[in-house]
Amino acid sequence: MENNFISRYTFNGIIERYITSLPASKQEKALINLELSNKIKEILLNPSDLTIDNKNTCEWARKNFVLEEITPNDYQVIVKASNNPVLVVENMYEVLCRTHAEITQHGGQKQTWKSIIDKWGWIKQDVVENFVNNCTICAVRKPSFHPLAAKPIIARNFLSRVQVNINSIHN
Numbered sequence: 001m002e003n004n005f006i007s008r009y010t011f012n013g014i015i016e017r018y019i020t021s022l023p024a025s026k027q028e029k030a031l032i033n034l035e036l037s038n039k040i041k042e043i044l045l046n047p048s049d050l051t052i053d054n055k056n057t058c059e060w061a062r063k064n065f066v067l068e069e070i071t072p073n074d075y076q077v078i079v080k081a082s083n084n085p086v087l088v089v090e091n092m093y094e095v096l097c098r099t100h101a102e103i104t105q106h107g108g109q110k111q112t113w114k115s116i117i118d119k120w121g122w123i124k125q126d127v128v129e130n131f132v133n134n135c136t137i138c139a140v141r142k143p144s145f146h147p148l149a150a151k152p153i154i155a156r157n158f159l160s161r162v163q164v165n166i167n168s169i170h171n
Contacts, residue, residue, distance in 0.1 A: 003097040005106075005137045011093045014130045029060065032077075032122050033089045040065050040077050040086075079121030087120035095120065096131050106137050 019027050029036070042052050043061040052058065065086070067075040077086040087095055096116070104111040109132045113125055132138055 003101065005101065005135045006097065006131065008093055010134050011096070011131065014127060014134065015089060015092070018124065018127050018130070029057075031089050031092075031124065031127070032086050037077050037086060037088050041067060041075055044077075045075070082117065082121045084117070084119060084121035086122045087116075092123065092127070096128065100132065100135065106135065108132060108138065 015031065019030055022030050032040070039053060039057070040061045043049075043058050044065065044067045046052065047062065050058065064080055066078050066080055068078050068085070069075050078084065079086055096112070099115050100106060100112045103115050109129045112132050113128045116123055116128055
């Protein structure tokens with residue numbers, strides 16, 4: 001599904017920029033894709049199997065996530081800290097578009113962020129903020145504040161300061 005206020009291409013760029021802005025050691029687990037989600041499920045379903053991945057990844061998965069059985073033998077990964085399901089990268093575009101447009105009616109960064117974290121886990125605020133900043137509907141609505149380019153000359157006494165436009169003298 002493609003939305004008219006932000007393209008999937010723009011969204012993929014937001015994700016790419018977010019991940020590459022992180023230190024290399026944090027990039028792999030910053031956001032969770034389907035592949036990593038399935039690996040977490042496998043680690044949590046087979047806690048004694050140390051061959052699934054390296055020790056650090058197994059410990060990280062056990063420390064941060066639990067499984068919730070949706071239907072028999074079908075589980076979703078839940079973030080322990082928020083008790084919300086993980087929002088995998090492959091589903092982020094649709095969820096963010098739906099939440100931003102339908103639930104918050106293009107309500108801005110804070111409202112969209114609050115609605116997302118009420119239902120989902122393991123999504124980063126930077127991603128949501130950049131998503132909203134790239135929304136074409138919000139960009140048109142957002143008031144732009146442009147401060148004055150120069151400070152006014154304020155005289156202490158009458159005619160103590162005078163400003164002359166030299167260009168008008170020569171014409």
